[in-house]
Amino acid sequence: MMQRFIHSKIKLALGLLFMLVIGGILGYKIISEYSWIDAIYMTVITITTVGFGEINPPTPTEKVFTTILIISSIIIVSYALSVITEYIVSRTSIKDLKNKRMQQKIDDLKDHVIVCGYGRNGREAVDKLKSYKQDFMIIEINQDIIDADEHGFLFISGNANEDEILLKAGIEKAKTLICAMPEDADNLFTVLSARQLNKELIIISRASEETSVKKLKLAGADNVVLPDKIGGSHMASLVVVPDLVEFLDNLAVSGRKDSINVEQIPFEKVCSDGIEKTIAETDIRKKTGCSIIGYKGPEGEYIVNPEANTKLIKGSKIIVIGRPDQITVLKTEFGI
Numbered sequence: 446m447m448q449r450f451i452h453s454k455i456k457l458a459l460g461l462l463f464m465l466v467i468g469g470i471l472g473y474k475i476i477s478e479y480s481w482i483d484a485i486y487m488t489v490i491t492i493t494t495v496g497f498g499e500i501n502p503p504t505p506t507e508k509v510f511t512t513i514l515i516i517s518s519i520i521i522v523s524y525a526l527s528v529i530t531e532y533i534v535s536r537t538s539i540k541d542l543k544n545k546r547m548q549q550k551i552d553d554l555k556d557h558v559i560v561c562g563y564g565r566n567g568r569e570a571v572d573k574l575k576s577y578k579q580d581f582m583i584i585e586i587n588q589d590i591i592d593a594d595e596h597g598f599l600f601i602s603g604n605a606n607e608d609e610i611l612l613k614a615g616i617e618k619a620k621t622l623i624c625a626m627p628e629d630a631d632n633l634f635t636v637l638s639a640r641q642l643n644k645e646l647i648i649i650s651r652a653s654e655e656t657s658v659k660k661l662k663l664a665g666a667d668n669v670v671l672p673d674k675i676g677g678s679h680m681a682s683l684v685v686v687p688d689l690v691e692f693l694d695n696l697a698v699s700g701r702k703d704s705i706n707v708e709q710i711p712f713e714k715v716c717s718d719g720i721e722k723t724i725a726e727t728d729i730r731k732k733t734g735c736s737i738i739g740y741k742g743p744e745g746e747y748i749v750n751p752e753a754n755t756k757l758i759k760g761s762k763i764i765v766i767g768r769p770d771q772i773t774v775l776k777t778e779f780g781i
Contacts, residue, residue, distance in 0.1 A: 455532055458525035465492065465514075465521050472510050477501070492518040548613065551582050551599050555618045558582075561605035561635055562626035563590055566651055566672055570623050571598065584614055606634035608642065616642045624650035624666075629657040633664055640665030708735075708772050712761050714779045724763070725753040733775040735767035 469488030473479045479487065483500050491514050503511065557580035560567050567583065574581045582599035585591055591600045603610035605626065616622070622639050624632040632650045639646055650666045652658050658669045682689075715729075716722055724737055740751040743760025757763065765775065775781070 452532075454528045458521070458528045461521045462525055465517055469514050472514065473507075476510055477504075477507050488514070491515055492522070494518075547599055548601075551601065551613070551615055554580055554582065554599075554615050556580070556620040557615065557618070558621045558623060559584065559611075559614050559616065559619050560623045560625060561632075562624070563587075563600075564625065564627055567623075567625035570625055582614055584610060604631075606631060606638050608638055611635075611638055611642055616646070619643065619646060621647040621649065624648070626651075627653070629653050629661075633657065633661055636661055636664040636666045706769065706772065707764065707766050708775060708781065709741075709762050709764050710775075710779055710781060712757055712759055714781060715757055715763065717780075719759075721756055721758050723753065724751060724755050724757065727757070729763075729765065729775070732778055733765075733767065734771040735765040735775050737763050738766050739764035 466488060469491060470481070470484045473484040473487045474481065477484075477487075479500065487500060491511055494515065558574055560570055560574070560581055561584045563571070563583050563585040567585075571581065571583065582601065584601050584603060584605040586602070586604050588602050591602055594600065601610060601614050603613075605611065605624070616639055622635075624635050626632050626635070629652050632652065636648055636650055639648060648666045649668045649670065650661050651670050651672055652661055653671075653673065655671065655674070658671070661669045683691075713719075715727055724740075729735055729737060738750060740748040740755055740757075741762045741764070742748075743758060748755065751763075765772075767775065
C-alpha cells in the first residue's frame with residue numbers, strides 16, 4: 446500500500462515537471478517569439494537556475510513570465526526531489542524489514558531442506574518439497590529471481606559456497622541440502638563447505654558431467670543426479686518399453702493427498718513398540734490393502750519385493766504401493 450502511494454506521488458511529480466518544461470518552452474516561443482532551440486535553452490537555464498544570461502534583453506512581459514517560471518520550478522523541483530528521496534528511503538527500509546523477517550523465519554526452521562539454486566532443477570525440487578509439505582528455504586545468487594518470486598518462499602541472497610551464507614540458511618540445523626546450481630564447480634565447493642559445517646547432513650547434488658560425479662561424492666555428497674542422463678534414458682525407455690514407463694510415470698509419490706500411490710514407512714512407525722517383526726507379522730496387506738514392494742536396511746542396502754519372512758530391524762524402512770485410498774488408510778493406521 447505504501448509503495449503504491451509513493452508510486453502515484455512519483456507519477457504526479459514527473460507529470461508536473463513535464464508540464465513545467467512544456468509550459469516554459471511554449472511560453473518563450475509565444476511571448477518572446479524565440480526559435481524552438483532558443484525556447485528550450487531559455488527554459489532549461491531558467492528551471493535549473495544555472496545563471497547564464499538571456500538571449501535578448503527581456504521585456505516586462507518576459508520578466509513576469511520568467512519570474513513565474515522560476516518560482517514554479519523551485520516548488521515543483523523541490524517536491525519531485527522530496528518524493529524521489531522518500532521513495533529511495535522507503536524502498537530500502539521495506540527491503541531491510543522484509544529481509545529481517547525472512548531471516549527470523551529461517552532461524553526458526555529445524556530439520557529443513559536447503560535448496561541451492563532456483564533454476565529449472567531447483568524449481569522442480571521446490572515444487573516437490575512444497576507438495577510434500579516439507580520445510581525448505583532457498584539460496585539464490587540472482588537478486589532478480591528472488592524479487593520475481595510470487596509464492597512467498599524463504600530466500601537468502603548470496604553465494605551458496607560461502608560459509609556465512611550457509612550458516613544464515615541454518616545449515617547446522619538442516620536435514621538435507623540440495624545443490625541444484627548449473628555449474629558443477631559451484632556445486633562441488635558448496636558440498637565441501639556444507640559437509641564441513643554439518644557432518645550429519647544429507648547432501649544431494651546435481652551434475653552436468655559424468656566426470657564430476659566421483660568428485661562430488663568424494664567432497665561429501667550422498668547422492669549425485671545427472672538430469673541430462675536421466676532425461677535421455679527416460680526417452681529411450683519410452684521407445685523400448687513405453688507401457689511400463691507410462692505406468693511408472695503415473696505412480697505419484699507426492700502431491701495431493703488423493704493422488705499418492707507410493708509411500709515409505711520407517712521402522713519406528715511400523716513397529717511402534719520397538720520390537721523387531723517380520724513383514725508377515727506386520728500384516729500391512731490385510732490392514733491397509735497396500736503391498737510391500739521394497740525394503741531398505743539400516744546400512745542402505747535395498748531388497749526389491751522382499752520375502753514375507755524378511756525381518757524389519759531398527760533403522761530400516763519399507764516401501765509400499767497402493768491406491769490413493771489405501772495409502773490414506775495406511776497413513777491413518779501407522780500415524781504417518
